[in-house]
Amino acid sequence: MTLRSAIENKEFIITCEVGPVKGTNIEEIEESCEVLKGKVTAANITDQQSSAMRLGSLVTSHLAKERGIDPIYQVTCRDRNRIALQSDLLSASVLGIENVLALTGDLPSLGDHPHAKPVFDLDSVGLLGAIETLNSGFDMAGNELNGKTNFFPGAVVNPGADTEASYEMQIRKMEKKIRAGAKFIQTQAIYDVDLFDRFMKRVAGFGVPVLAGVIPLKSVGMARYMNKSVAGVFVPEDLIQKLKNSEDKTAMGIQIA
Structure with a gap:
């Protein structure tokens, strides 16, 4: 079953993340795909996540597909102009990749090549529009x-915005992304269930499925790092204390998730 068919049939969906390697040894990718095959609906293939240079998400998506995983090909606007983005999308289509997650991308200054020049010819809304245009031929x-694409595009939203103004901006962005063609939405990691419930009630009429992000916490340090450094993610203090007081932090992290 593919992500598209699972969403269309309103199946319960589990996705995960496969990060491209920093280098050319793809054994880790092969091992991940072997473990995940038959257990997940699809796998997000990150595109230079956190602005750190790695193997490309296009070839990693192709490797995953060859190994029985339905890839969600992540595409950011940070490193390529509209010519290169469209060319990569055509290449993905030829390789049989259908799911595309459109992202604006982090600033290069946050990554391992901080002096790299950003492009941002498009943003995520513009990229979704480009995908719709390619789909139309x-x-x-x-x-x-000469041959159109058949992409199933998605986008990202942050339900955990830390101010009311930011929260409202996320709602408006989500509406724009849906109007631009997003067929599904994935969220940042959710730890505050009440906040997420509020968000879901607010967007219930948008008519697009929302896939909630979950990241199991491995340690108190990880939780505090995410609160400090990961935009849009908030781990409540009571969960941090629960993790701190647990003898088996891995098991507790899974339980919290």
Whole structure:
């Protein structure tokens, strides 16, 4: 079953994340795919996550697909202009990749090449529009394609915005992304269930499935790091204390998730 068919059939969906390696040894990717096969609906393949240079998400998505995993090909706007983005999307389509998660991308200054120049010719909304255009058989300049794409595009939203103004901005962004063509939404990691419940009630009428993000906590240090450094993620203090007081922190992290 693919992500598209699971969403269309309203199946329970489990996705995970497969990070491309920093180098050319793909054994870790192969091992991850072997473990995940038959256990997840699809796998997110990250695109230079946190602005750290790695193997590309396109080739990693292809490797995952060859090994029986339905990839969610993540594409950021940080490193490529609209010509390169459209070209990579056409390449993905030829390789049989259908799921695309459109992201604006982190600033290069946050990664391991802090002096790299960002592009940001498009943002995530513009990229979703480009995907819709390719699906209709044209490029962004209005030129007809010799064979159109058949992408199933998605986008990201942050239900845990830390101020009311930021929260409202996330709602407006989500609406824009849906209007631009997003067929599913994935969220940042959720730890505050009440906050997420409020968000889900607010967007219930949007008509697009929301896949909640879950990241099991491994340690108190990880929880505090996420609160300090990961935008849009908030681990409540009571959960941190529960983790701190637990003898088996791995088991507790899974229980919290």
